[in-house]
Amino acid sequence: MFRPRFGPRRSAPRIVLASATLLVAVAVMVPAQPAAAQAERNATTDAITPVEEFSRQIEQLKKTFTDLSKKIDDGTKSIDGLTDIEKARKEVADLRVAVSALLGAVADNGDVARLGSKARERADEKLKAFERDTRFKPAEKEFLIAQWYKLRDETDRAMTELGGARKDFAELLRTLQTNEDFIDELVQIRQAQKAIEVIRQLTKDIRDASDQLKKLIGGIKPPGV
Amino acid sequence: MRAFSARLGAAALLLTLPACNHDQFGYVEVRAVPTTASAAFYLDTVKIEPLKNGVAIVRQKAGTTKLQTERGGQLALLCDIVVKKDRITTVTISLLERPMRCQCRNSGRADQPQSCIS
Numbered sequence: 001m002f003r004p005r006f007g008p009r010r011s012a013p014r015i016v017l018a019s020a021t022l023l024v025a026v027a028v029m030v031p032a033q034p035a036a037a038q039a040e041r042n043a044t045t046d047a048i049t050p051v052e053e054f055s056r057q058i059e060q061l062k063k064t065f066t067d068l069s070k071k072i073d074d075g076t077k078s079i080d081g082l083t084d085i086e087k088a089r090k091e092v093a094d095l096r097v098a099v100s101a102l103l104g105a106v107a108d109n110g111d112v113a114r115l116g117s118k119a120r121e122r123a124d125e126k127l128k129a130f131e132r133d134t135r136f137k138p139a140e141k142e143f144l145i146a147q148w149y150k151l152r153d154e155t156d157r158a159m160t161e162l163g164g165a166r167k168d169f170a171e172l173l174r175t176l177q178t179n180e181d182f183i184d185e186l187v188q189i190r191q192a193q194k195a196i197e198v199i200r201q202l203t204k205d206i207r208d209a210s211d212q213l214k215k216l217i218g219g220i221k222p223p224g225v
Numbered sequence: 226m227r228a229f230s231a232r233l234g235a236a237a238l239l240l241t242l243p244a245c246n247h248d249q250f251g252y253v254e255v256r257a258v259p260t261t262a263s264a265a266f267y268l269d270t271v272k273i274e275p276l277k278n279g280v281a282i283v284r285q286k287a288g289t290t291k292l293q294t295e296r297g298g299q300l301a302l303l304c305d306i307v308v309k310k311d312r313i314t315t316v317t318i319s320l321l322e323r324p325m326r327c328q329c330r331n332s333g334r335a336d337q338p339q340s341c342i343s
Contacts, residue, residue, distance in 0.1 A: 100311035107284040108274045
């Protein structure tokens with residue numbers, strides 16, 4: 001039979017298509033509402049995330065410090081026994097690389113410092129928000145505020161301790177590079193014996209600095225712990 | 226498959242090569258006196274985080290970088306800083322002097338007095 005090319009029968013697939021589109025749209029919109037609510041909930045429950053991230057980074061940093069300070073100890077031990085100036089120079093250069101890595105971890109533009117600032121900002125934001133918050137009973141609000149103050153103070157303390165480590169690592173790096181330059185100069189004027197003496201004194205200084213750093217690093221307490 | 230692996234290897238190598246250059250980092254220590262005064266400093270055009278107790282230690286790619294400050298809404302050069310791999314270059318800025326001036330812990334050559342080296 002003749003079936004018209006254009007006409008009502010042709011519109012049926014369009015209706016089906018429109019219905020399907022509508023269904024898909026509804027299906028997308030229905031979970032959209034809880035997703036938005038979920039995001040809102042996450043923003044509230046995850047307020048502590050920057051503090052936790054900072055804390056995790058500090059823990060990781062302490063582990064790195066421990067590994068590298070072992071490397072420094074091994075390096076100084078091996079230099080002690082050396083009489084070959086070239087080998088000793090190489091060991092000193094390796095030590096400088098290790099100390100540089102430590103300094104990099106705590107530099108002002110490093111990840112840990114950035115996370116610390118972020119954690120501090122978040123604590124400040126929360127404390128400001130609680131000033132306007134009327135949802136909770138006074139005792140509940142007081143408890144939450146006290147907890148955020150505690151986290152903020154602990155973050156500040158950890159950042160101050162990291163600042164101390166930064167200063168000490170910078171000083172140690174400077175000591176190493178200055179001594180390295182001095183040793184190079186001594187070698188240039190064929191003062192190998194004097195260079196060996198400088199290296200011996202340097203290893204003693206490094207050992208002292210390393211002991212101090214170990215104490216400092218051991219004392220760093222991540223916030224929220 | 227073998228050709229694909231070769232291409233993948235070449236791509237990985239290309240990605241690795243620039244990464245090698247990025248490993249060349251040193252440090253810049255910027256000190257300001259008096260420590261209570263404040264000023265904004267830039268290494269090239271990147272702003273340094275506010276100095277804590279008058280000091281900032283920044284990890285910086287090896288090479289020569291410009292230490293700048295804000296003057297009249299524009300960046301003004303203070304001095305050049307030469308950064309070497311795994312070494313620290315220290316510069317002190319006296320904030321009381323006008324214009325501010327770099328005091329290098331270790332200066333460059335006599336013909337480059339405004340260049341701090343490590």
